[in-house]
Amino acid sequence: MKLILNGNETEFSDDLTVADLLKNLEIEPLRVAVEVNLNIIKKCDFERHVLKHGDVMEIVNFVGGG
Amino acid sequence: MDDKLVIRGIEFKSRLWVGTGKYKDFKETARAIEASGADVVTVAVRRTNIFDGKSENLLDYIDPKKYKILPNTAGCYTVEDALRYSRLAREAGVSDLIKLEVIGDEKTLFPDNIGLLEATEILAKEGFIVLPYTTDDPVMAQRLVDAGAAAVMPLAAPIGSGLGIRNPYNIKIILEQAKVPIIVDAGVGTASDVAIAMELGCDAVLLNTAIAGAEDPVAMAEAMKHAVMAGRLAYKAGRIPRKLYATASSQIEGML
Numbered sequence: 603m604k605l606i607l608n609g610n611e612t613e614f615s616d617d618l619t620v621a622d623l624l625k626n627l628e629i630e631p632l633r634v635a636v637e638v639n640l641n642i643i644k645k646c647d648f649e650r651h652v653l654k655h656g657d658v659m660e661i662v663n664f665v666g667g668g
Numbered sequence: 669m670d671d672k673l674v675i676r677g678i679e680f681k682s683r684l685w686v687g688t689g690k691y692k693d694f695k696e697t698a699r700a701i702e703a704s705g706a707d708v709v710t711v712a713v714r715r716t717n718i719f720d721g722k723s724e725n726l727l728d729y730i731d732p733k734k735y736k737i738l739p740n741t742a743g744c745y746t747v748e749d750a751l752r753y754s755r756l757a758r759e760a761g762v763s764d765l766i767k768l769e770v771i772g773d774e775k776t777l778f779p780d781n782i783g784l785l786e787a788t789e790i791l792a793k794e795g796f797i798v799l800p801y802t803t804d805d806p807v808m809a810q811r812l813v814d815a816g817a818a819a820v821m822p823l824a825a826p827i828g829s830g831l832g833i834r835n836p837y838n839i840k841i842i843l844e845q846a847k848v849p850i851i852v853d854a855g856v857g858t859a860s861d862v863a864i865a866m867e868l869g870c871d872a873v874l875l876n877t878a879i880a881g882a883e884d885p886v887a888m889a890e891a892m893k894h895a896v897m898a899g900r901l902a903y904k905a906g907r908i909p910r911k912l913y914a915t916a917s918s919q920i921e922g923m924l
Contacts, residue, residue, distance in 0.1 A: 608715040628721035635713075635760035640752075642759050660715065662756050664726055666697060667712025667742050668687030668827065668854070668876030 603655035614653070621648040624661070634663045671904070673871050675849055676797050676818045678736070678765075681707040683866070684896040685738065685851065687876025691885065694729040700879055701730065704889035708736045710767055710874065712743070713757045732762065738799070740767040745780070750787045754796060766791060767821070767853075767874075768800040777827045781808050785815055792816025801853050804838040806845060819848050821874065824865065825855025828877040832861035836868055843869045858888075859895035866899025867907065 603616050614623065620643050624631050636643045637660040643651050653659065673680040685708040691697040701709055709730055717723045730737075739757030744750040747770060754766045770787055772780030784800050785808075791798045797818045802808050804822040812820050822842055825831035832855065833839060843850055849871035856862055856875050865873050873896060882888035 608718050610718070612718075624721075627718050629716060629718070630721075630725075633725060633727055633760065634716055635756040635758075637752075637756060642755055644759065660756075661718060662713050663716045663760060664711035664737065664739060664757075665714045666688040666691060666726055667740050668689045668710055668874075 603653070605653060605656075606658040608660060616655075618653050619649055620651045620653065623653060623659075624648065627661075629661065634661050636661055671900070673849060675799075678763075678797070680736070680872070682893075682896070683872040683900055684862070684892055685710065685872055685874040686879060686889070686892075687874070688726060688730065689876050690880035694724060694726060696885060697726070697880075698729040700885040700889040701735070702889075703886045703893070704879065705893040706735075708738050708874075710738045710740050710876070712740055713753050713760065736765070737761055737763070738765050738767050740801075741769045743771070744769060745771050747783045747787045747790075750783070751790060754787075754791055755794075758796065764795055764797045766796050766798055768798050778823075779803060781805070785811055788812055788817050789815040792818075799851070804835050804842065806838060806841040809842045809850070810845060813846075813848050817848060819851055819871070820846070821851045821853035823854040824852050824861065827854040828881075829855050830857030830878060830881075831855055832857050833864055833868075836864065839865070839868050839870065859891040862892055862895040863899035863902070866896055867902050869903050872896075 605612050620636055638657050682705050684706045686704050686706040687710045688697050741750040741753040744753055750770045770780045770783035772778055779802050788798050788800050799819045799821055800812050800817050801821045809820045824833040851872040851874055852865040852870045853874040856878050862873050879885050879889045
């Protein structure tokens with residue numbers, strides 16, 4: 603399936619959960635926030651939220667700022 | 669003497685709050701923040717590096733157990749964006765604190781106070797502890813408090829300008845009316861600017877560029893730490909009134 607991930611069209615295998623995807627990308631789940639189609643996915647739902655073809659997903663974290 | 673800053677029950681050890689932007693690298697960020705004595709650090713919310721999940725992260729250097737992380741909505745020009753970033757920040761972090769920015773103009777980075785007011789009201793209702801970045805306008809400060817702001821953060825001068833407090837009299841009026849802590853945010857250039865803010869009676873100062881952009885950020889961070897403490901002490905001590913003419917310090921009695 604195709605996801606638009608942080609603005610990039612990216613190909614992934616089907617039936618991935620948010621948790622699976624973060625694991626694939628080696629991203630620490632505790633330090634990010636995840637949005638799918640403009641809806642925030644709570645950390646407690648990472649394991650059960652299954653991504654679908656065409657989902658627009660944003661993964662954000664904290665960076666330097668004033 | 670117990671002189672802690674408290675906002676909505678959260679106790680802050682330091683009255684100097686610092687940003688984490690514009691540093692050469694994370695090591696310099698960590699050293700400067702350590703030297704500043706600040707226990708609040710601001711951060712921005714941006715896309716994670718999805719191509720290298722193991723790449724270095726700010727939080728590898730700034731321990732969230734040691735520092736209170738205050739996310740901002742920098743770069744947001746609309747209420748919708750500011751709300752989106754705030755909600756993401758809360759989800760990425762551990763607290764309801766948000767430094768709310770709704771920017772109105774690219775060149776000055778002055779806030780869009782109309783949007784700011786709207787966003788403050790919505791986020792306060794959602795349980796956020798909203799700290800809005802605003803202009804040094806006493807009426808606006810009052811409106812933000814009415815809308816649910818936990819503190820108000822008037823600018824000293826444009827972000828990153830280093831001009832210092834442009835309108836101390838407005839800040840003084842904001843302080844006189846204030847029912848919440850007032851934190852000067854943005855525009856200070858050096859230690860004396862910080863001391864002036866604190867001498868006026870501000871509850872804290874938040875700055876970034878003044879330290880990160882200094883030739884020696886670690887030394888400037890230490891200078892800022894002392895400036896905040898000196899300014900606060902001077903405020904609490906109560907300065908002498910300004911007078912036009914001299915009053916002798918040495919007694920006349922006993923003179924030959």
